[in-house]
Amino acid sequence: MTALTKLFRTTTFRLSLTYFALFSAAAIIAIVYLYWNTTVLLSRQLNQTIDAELKGLAEQYQAGGRDQLVRIVAQRSRTPGNSLYLVADRSEKQLAGNLSAVSPQLWDSVGPVEFFYSRPAPGGMEQRLAFANVFRLPGGDRLIVGRDIEDRRELSRLIRSTMLWGLGVMALVGLGGGYWVSRRLLARVDKLSATTRTIMAGDLSRRLPVSGSGDELDRLAESLNLMLGRIEQLMAGMREVSDNIAHDLKTPLNRLRNRVEEALREPPDETTYRAALERTIEEADGLMKTFNALLSIARLEAGAGGDDRDSLNLSAVVGDAAELYEPVAEERGIALKVDLASHLPVRGNRQLLGQAIANLIDNALKYGGVPAAQANGHASEVVVSTSSHDGLAEIAVSDRGPGVPEQERERVLSRFVRLEASRSEPGSGLGLSLVAAVARLHGGTVRLEDNEPGLRVVFSLPLENGAQGAKTAVRPSPGGELRPT
Amino acid sequence: MRVLVIEDDQETAAFLKRALKESGHMAEHAADGEAGLESARANAYDVLIVDRMLPKLDGLDVIKALRTDEIHTPVLILSALGEVDDRVKGLRAGGDDYLTKPYAFSELLARIEVLARRTSPEEGSTRLSVGDLVLDRLSHKVTRAGEAILLQPREFRLLEYLMKHAGQVVTRTMLLENVWDYHFDPQTNVIDVHISRLRSKIDKNFEQPLLHTVRGAGYTIRDSAH
Numbered sequence: 001m002t003a004l005t006k007l008f009r010t011t012t013f014r015l016s017l018t019y020f021a022l023f024s025a026a027a028i029i030a031i032v033y034l035y036w037n038t039t040v041l042l043s044r045q046l047n048q049t050i051d052a053e054l055k056g057l058a059e060q061y062q063a064g065g066r067d068q069l070v071r072i073v074a075q076r077s078r079t080p081g082n083s084l085y086l087v088a089d090r091s092e093k094q095l096a097g098n099l100s101a102v103s104p105q106l107w108d109s110v111g112p113v114e115f116f117y118s119r120p121a122p123g124g125m126e127q128r129l130a131f132a133n134v135f136r137l138p139g140g141d142r143l144i145v146g147r148d149i150e151d152r153r154e155l156s157r158l159i160r161s162t163m164l165w166g167l168g169v170m171a172l173v174g175l176g177g178g179y180w181v182s183r184r185l186l187a188r189v190d191k192l193s194a195t196t197r198t199i200m201a202g203d204l205s206r207r208l209p210v211s212g213s214g215d216e217l218d219r220l221a222e223s224l225n226l227m228l229g230r231i232e233q234l235m236a237g238m239r240e241v242s243d244n245i246a247h248d249l250k251t252p253l254n255r256l257r258n259r260v261e262e263a264l265r266e267p268p269d270e271t272t273y274r275a276a277l278e279r280t281i282e283e284a285d286g287l288m289k290t291f292n293a294l295l296s297i298a299r300l301e302a303g304a305g306g307d308d309r310d311s312l313n314l315s316a317v318v319g320d321a322a323e324l325y326e327p328v329a330e331e332r333g334i335a336l337k338v339d340l341a342s343h344l345p346v347r348g349n350r351q352l353l354g355q356a357i358a359n360l361i362d363n364a365l366k367y368g369g370v371p372a373a374q375a376n377g378h379a380s381e382v383v384v385s386t387s388s389h390d391g392l393a394e395i396a397v398s399d400r401g402p403g404v405p406e407q408e409r410e411r412v413l414s415r416f417v418r419l420e421a422s423r424s425e426p427g428s429g430l431g432l433s434l435v436a437a438v439a440r441l442h443g444g445t446v447r448l449e450d451n452e453p454g455l456r457v458v459f460s461l462p463l464e465n466g467a468q469g470a471k472t473a474v475r476p477s478p479g480g481e482l483r484p485t
Numbered sequence: 486m487r488v489l490v491i492e493d494d495q496e497t498a499a500f501l502k503r504a505l506k507e508s509g510h511m512a513e514h515a516a517d518g519e520a521g522l523e524s525a526r527a528n529a530y531d532v533l534i535v536d537r538m539l540p541k542l543d544g545l546d547v548i549k550a551l552r553t554d555e556i557h558t559p560v561l562i563l564s565a566l567g568e569v570d571d572r573v574k575g576l577r578a579g580g581d582d583y584l585t586k587p588y589a590f591s592e593l594l595a596r597i598e599v600l601a602r603r604t605s606p607e608e609g610s611t612r613l614s615v616g617d618l619v620l621d622r623l624s625h626k627v628t629r630a631g632e633a634i635l636l637q638p639r640e641f642r643l644l645e646y647l648m649k650h651a652g653q654v655v656t657r658t659m660l661l662e663n664v665w666d667y668h669f670d671p672q673t674n675v676i677d678v679h680i681s682r683l684r685s686k687i688d689k690n691f692e693q694p695l696l697h698t699v700r701g702a703g704y705t706i707r708d709s710a711h
Binding site: 281284285288289292296299308320323324325327328331349350351352354355358359362365366431 | 568569570573587589639665666667668669670671672673675678679681682
């Protein structure tokens with residue numbers, strides 16, 4: 001596509017072309033109307049004047065005969081002006097008047113007629129246009145009374161040429177202006193699309209140019225820049241996830257492969273094989289769990305399950321989850337204390353909330369066990385409580401374990417982040433990020449606090465009642481952000 | 486038990502057929518939705534195993550068509566889609582149980598055996614008994630050899646589910662789904678702890694244990710004297 005055809009295709013240029021055509025049509029109609037009316041009016045006036053004069057002269061002819069007419073015509077002919085006269089007898093011989101060399105056809109015409117006549121002028125004769133009326137006198141003589149209308153013709157010509165020039169100038173200015181405006185706009189659009197192409201080629205850090213004029217293109221560029229920012233953030237998140245997957249899935253996959261290889265190297269023996277196969281299945285199950293957790297988080301962050309909500313009593317949901325873990329706590333010698341508010345209405349997905357709370361309790365039991373608590377000089381105790389304030393329902397799960405250093409608190413909510421101290425514990429490191437994703441899906445938050453000593457995780461989500469309804473309905477932004485908003 | 490496997494992956498289907506035969510069941514296979522629907526209409530099966538995504542006719546459509554025809558053969562849906570809303574869709578379409586791929590064969594076997602005997606006469610009765618263990622569903626009382634056993638509400642429901650399927654293997658996931666109504670996987674094996682607590686209440690002071698662990702599969706309650 002050449003630069004010119006590109007220009008012709010711009011909206012601005014097409015718009016200016018359309019406007020130009022419309023204005024030209026309007027101007028032409030106006031000028032033609034004016035011209036037409038003026039011409040008609042002038043012709044009519046001229047016709048009337050000539051008629052009146054003819055009538056007057058005819059009366060003179062009747063009263064004083066040919067001689068008187070000739071005299072008057074001769075007299076009038078001598079007065080300077082644009083009046084034209086001619087009196088001729090039956091044989092078309094000129095008797096008087098300032099009109100000479102009339103073509104023979106003229107004598108036969110009746111009524112008003114336009115014709116050319118010659119008149120002496122400086123440097124010879126000149127042809128001029130005349131308008132006249134031919135009148136047959138009763139005696140067979142003819143009388144022509146007319147006016148020189150060369151000036152009027154000149155005026156018409158002037159109007160016509162003005163009109164053409166005007167239109168020409170209009171066309172030039174209109175097209176030129178359209179061209180200029182389109183070029184300017186096209187240059188900016190070209191710059192925008194060039195930048196977009198660079199971004200598409202992979203440089204996500206680039207932003208579209210903003211001229212600062214605040215016009216519609218600027219507004220568009222600003223919106224697109226915001227979108228690019230979001231995409232860049234999402235891409236960074238994706239990259240982080242794939243790096244983490246590479247690490248946390250490849251490591252166990254490698255372990256699995258090593259074991260199978262090792263078993264194959266051993267001398268063939270059913271017991272060894274059986275043991276190796278069983279461990280392979282175990283490892284595969286572990287991998288599946290990690291994979292499922294990753295998928296769930298990804299789907300939660302994309303907003304899945306957000307529509308499947310019921311009115312729930314959060315305290316009951318928490319109570320059920322705590323009850324599920326109660327024998328586990330007892331078996332490990334951990335005091336699981338449950339302190340629930342009577343009724344906390346929320347809109348939520350029981351499965352997802354149940355899983356999130358189960359994860360929190362599971363973590364607390366895992367890290368806040370007896371040895372860890374004793375290291376802190378406390379009895380091992382996990383407290384699960386619910387409360388409400390400021391339109392929020394809050395679930396708090398606290399333990400007496402090692403806690404999480406303040407600077408690490410936000411980080412542990414990300415996928416796969418496991419503090420070094422916990423590497424030896426089983427688990428995928430996805431538990432808390434799943435909790436964060438569930439909270440975000442419910443329009444809530446998760447924060448980690450110091451339980452002095454130990455960790456206290458507070459999961460809050462909006463209560464279900466009138467004013468809070470709108471807040472609950474807020475869908476999380478899909479993906480990317482690893483921290484709850 | 487006569488089972489129809491509607492599954493498009495040949496290898497999976499062959500594995501299922503073989504494994505089902507080894508477990509003492511008769512298994513037939515249909516490779517797509519249309520063939521599966523035809524077979525299910527023409528023959529009396531005890532259980533259908535239907536893959537969610539099938540060529541020609543989708544798994545859920547097969548189930549819907551069967552239910553429209555008033556064919557109420559129990560259906561286990563197999564699917565790679567494991568989220569809560571997917572399972573709800575599957576059950577709404579008329580499926581009776583939902584199992585997410587990848588699965589352990591023991592899990593699948595336990596589930597179809599429970600499905601096939603779903604309509605056992607025990608189902609509706611108010612009194613369940615295994616050996617000398619008796620559970621009264623109306624008065625919520627449990628006795629063993631005439632001795633009252635005190636159970637917490639959840640323990641009662643756990644025992645009730647086990648006894649309803651006495652002699653059959655129930656998996657941890659089945660217990661979690663049916664007793665707690667949780668469709669996710671708690672990281673710790675919480676079910677084992679609940680079972681051992683229940684076991685200490687019903688089996689501890691008795692010579693003959695009733696609650697057994699089935700290695701690699703789950704649990705079963707049965708009177709081993711028989």
